[in-house]
Amino acid sequence: GKKLDDPLDHIAFAEHETTEFTGYQELETTSDIIALVVGHDRVEHVPADQVCYVVAKRSPFFIVGGGQVPDQGWLTIGQHRVQIMSVRYLNDRIAAQIKAPVDLELGIQVTEIVDPVWRTNAMKNHTATHLLQSALIQLFGKHIKQSGSLVHPDYLRFDFTYHENLNAAQIKQVEDLVNEKIRLNIPVSIEYMTLAQAQKRGALAFFGDKYNPEQVRMVIVPDFSMELCGGTHVPRTGDIGVFKITEVGALSAGHRRIVAVTGPRAVDLFQDTFNAVKTLSTELRVKKEDVVDAALKNKDTMRELTNQMKTLKQQLWHARIPALLESAQLINGVPFLYSNVGSGTSHEELRDIATQLAHKKAGIYFLVSEDENNRALFLAYIAAPIADRIKIDALSAWLKDEHGLRGGGSKLMIQGGAPSIDARLKDALASWLHAHIAA
Secondary structure (H helix, E strand, O other): OOOOOOOHOOOOOOOOOOOOEEEOOOOEEEEEEEEEEEEEEEEEOOOOOHHHHHHHEEEOOOOOOOOOOOOOEEEEEOEEEEHHHHHHHHEOOEEEEEEEOOEEEEEEEEEEEEEEHHHHHHHHHHHHHHHHHHHHHHHHHHOHHHHEEEHHHHHHHEEEOOOOOOOOOHHHHHHHHHHHHOOOOOOEEEEEEEEHHHHOOOOOOOOOOOOOOEEEEEEOOOEEEEEOOOOOOEEEEHOOOOEEEEEEEEEOOOEEEEEEEEEEHHHHHHHHHHHHHHHHHHHHOOOOHHHHHHHHHHHHHHHHHHHHHHHHHHHHHHHHHHHHHHOOOOEEEEEEEEEEEEEEEHHOOOEEEHHHHHHOOEEEEEEEOOOOOOOOOEEEEEHHHHHOOOOOOHHHHHHHHHOOOOEOOOEEEEEEOOOOOOHHHHHHHHHHHHOOOOO
16 A cells, blocks of 8 residues: 655645546546646656656546546647556645656646546446445345455455355355346436435445545445445446356455456456357367266266276386396495386385385385476485495485485485486496495
């Protein structure tokens, strides 16, 4: 959020230098520049290409309220149209930040234009947030309280207090109720009144907002929702189009978060989901409605095949053990084997092979392979009877320092990985063992 000691909040304006927000009525407003700010200072002139804040007498740019994100848009000055970098309040005045397209001075006319797509989608999500809150209260009780929200053109996020997780059936109930209110195309009305009047009528107040007791703005969806809100809203609920919850999660005990989409974003989601299911149904050669069953069946088949492959691989290794033991060399009377057991072997399988070898003959077994991502794996296994003749942490340090092989393990084993393993490691390892196996 805003820093508390932001110098831009303390820029001085005279009583008459106020800005009027026109964004509830229009998305394009022409008016005169009443202030220019460069850095932290008010100036009379701004040269072309300088970044500055422009404060106009009237402005359609929405800044903040009810969790809605600020508008995006453009400024037109003479023949030039520039994108605004941001909008914010400077001491309660609406200011648009731009890079000046020409020399600017006080009193010249500018037209401020809100990006209509940005704003329209934000409005859909804002009104939908009000419908969502009312739906939750109607379905699950008055004890549901909003604890924060974010209204963005692409999505809405609503945080609330509730003691349990919402299940799939409850989420569908919420969606059905909100979509029913959207289909009814109810006119949304805005009324101004005192805070006391609004409270008497039972209006919900937005969490964390400060309200002027003399005049509050009430957004009303007749017979369903009444909320105090400074945000921008659609004229009728039907403008929202459609409402879809995409995520429901817990923030902490008793705090939930719902993320949802409406309008064009909901249609995009529908298209993406439909295309994905259609592709799957073609690939799996089943009807669209049978895709989930087919996918789950495939998953079971895969698990079965993986287990069968594992068993076959183990049998294959069992058969190869005698030949591997034959090829071991003796170092200081201890059998030593260095073997590349081929790609696609996991650490688990390397461990399995090493323990089988050690079970047949006490020795030192160094196995290397590559996993599915072509990353080199290694495993050094020292059979228990010779464990006290060699310092395994010294071997681990040597592998790391001299050959870049990082790994860890127990007093009988080091396992790890590396981008690749040097072909000369076998001989280097034999020499090291020669020097380090105690008699």
